[in-house]
Amino acid sequence: MxxxxxxxxxxxxxxxxxxxxxxxxxxxxxxxxxxxxxxxxxxxxxxxxxxxxxxxxxxxxxxxxxxxxxxxxxxxxxxxxxxxxxxxxxxxxxxxxxxxxxHPAPTVVRPEIPRRIIVCNQKGGVGKTAITAGTGEALAEDAATLHPVRVSKYFAALLDDNDGSDPLALEDLPGLGLRVLLVDFDPQCHLTRQLGHTPLPMEGDSLTKHMAGEAAGRLADLVVPIEEDRFGDRLHLLPGCHDAFLLDVRLSAVRAREASLERALAPLEGEFDAILVDCPPSLGLSMDAAVHYGRRRPNEAPGASGVLIVVQAEDSSADAYDLLTSQIEDLRGDLALDIDYLGIVVNQYDGRRGYIATSSLQAWTDIKEPRVVGVIADLKEQKEAVRLKRPLLAYAPKSDQAIGMRALAREIS
The missing domain is CATH 1.10.1220 (Arc Repressor Mutant)
Known part of the structure; x- marks a missing residue:
């Protein structure tokens, strides 16, 4: 024995x-x-x-x-x-x-102020929607179930710079168990469709109408659950509407338009621990409203809310990043806001693409403020989940991409 x-x-x-x-x-x-x-x-x-x-x-x-x-x-x-x-x-x-x-199970710690994660980049095609959905799914996974997470030196492994320990080791950890709202703020409505729902009709109520002061009902009535056993009743979606293409025009006539998204979403905040906003590829007034919504509020801890910037390991992402951060810094200065960077996510990474990919990843990791908080590989599971209109972490919960999303969620938690 x-x-x-x-x-x-x-x-x-x-x-x-x-x-x-x-x-x-x-x-x-x-x-x-x-x-x-x-x-x-x-x-x-x-x-x-x-x-x-x-x-x-x-x-x-x-x-x-x-x-x-x-x-x-x-x-x-x-x-x-x-x-x-x-x-x-x-x-x-x-x-x-x-x-x-x-030794009873600990209760999930609920933030007094719901976390607001603004997922953005004015460049389209970098995968903001996938990061929004995957991060939200990881935040909502069951706290009474173990899930594989890669929590060690993953970035160092990609750059062949580690201390000899296994940087790709997995650890089974409980889910974070948060109540999460995913907000489709992009007029293209990719997030809505990818999660198996239909965009809101143009003639009906929508987030755009609430922001423009033209609400036809309660915004809460538009919220739909993501019905997967893995998330219980913790993961919800505010579907997008194509009328958001006209949002900047409508906001130009709205008083205190920077706070329009906050005014619209305020009635929902008491129901959720985290609200993730999938932003459009834009530097217009709608982006101002999204960044303003993610600002640090009085008595809120630094880094609890803020902007999460999604890029790719290629040169055009760097140009778009500079434009976005310039806009954020202008808002910081003009409106005297505390806007925290939650980090940079290098999405759709594939080192087999050679020097452009590897050198670009190195350039992103060389940025120390904000730092890289996630590297998500370009693999088939995400594309398959989109085709099947299912959440990635429900469709392929043990895939490398799902494991990376859990690591990302913990990095910014």
Missing amino acids: ASPANAGDREKVVSKLPGWLRQDLKIRSAQLGIEIQGAVEQGLAQWSALASAPTAVDTSGADSFSTWLPAGQWDTFRNIAADRGISLTQGLAQAVQVWLQT
Whole structure:
């Protein structure tokens, strides 16, 4: 049952646990940031301190389970199990159950002010819509389920600059469990269609009409759920409308037009923890309104809200980036706003394209303010998800792109 102690004065023990209990242990340990061996150690100590054995646990189908415990703890546990007349498998299952009961799952921390993530670049075709959807999906995944995430030195691996550790290693982590609203602010309505919905009719109510002071009803009535089990009831969409092509013209006659998006979305904010805005490829008044909406509000932590800039590893993205940041800096200065950069996402990256791609990626990572917070590969799963009108993280949850979206969501959280 036990091997000689390792360098950390622990010994390997091998027993059995039912699969469902082992999975609960794995998830709860990850939720609490505790190593499994530490959780088992605590559970055995708690179980051993009880005056008698608790209720029996169903251990049918139990299979091999191993961990490392402090030297001597397993022998003590074995003696107590013998005194109580139960098997080691039953005793271990009871100990794990005791630990789970005394270490409940943490509740999802809800921000007092909903985070506002403005996904933008005035250059079209860089994949803003995919990043908006994928980041929102990653924020909304179930907090009681583990999902593969790459959290280590991924950028360093792409640039062949790491410390010898495995930069591509995956880690299973609980979802973030946030209530998320995706706002399709682009008149082309790509986000709406990609998630399987139809753009709002031109003659009906829309976000554009609410921003222009011509609302025909409640904006909340236009919001639709993304019905995938993976997201529960946490992921929603405000569909786009082609009338947004006329938004800049309409805003020119609106008082305090920079705050028009904020006025429109304010009634929805109490229902969501994060609101992601998929911006049009524009430097017009609508972009001013989006950036203003992402400004840091009083009592809001720096970096909670702001602009997330999507680029590609090629030269034209750099030109568009300069134009966008100039507009943001003008708004900062003219309106005295605190506008935070959440980072740069290099999208649709493929190192096989040679020097242009690799040198451009290096140039983006050389920018330290704002820094690169995500590199998303150009792979088939995203295109397939779009064709099937399904969220990427529901269609291909273990794909490299999905793993990258989860890493991105955590980088900006």
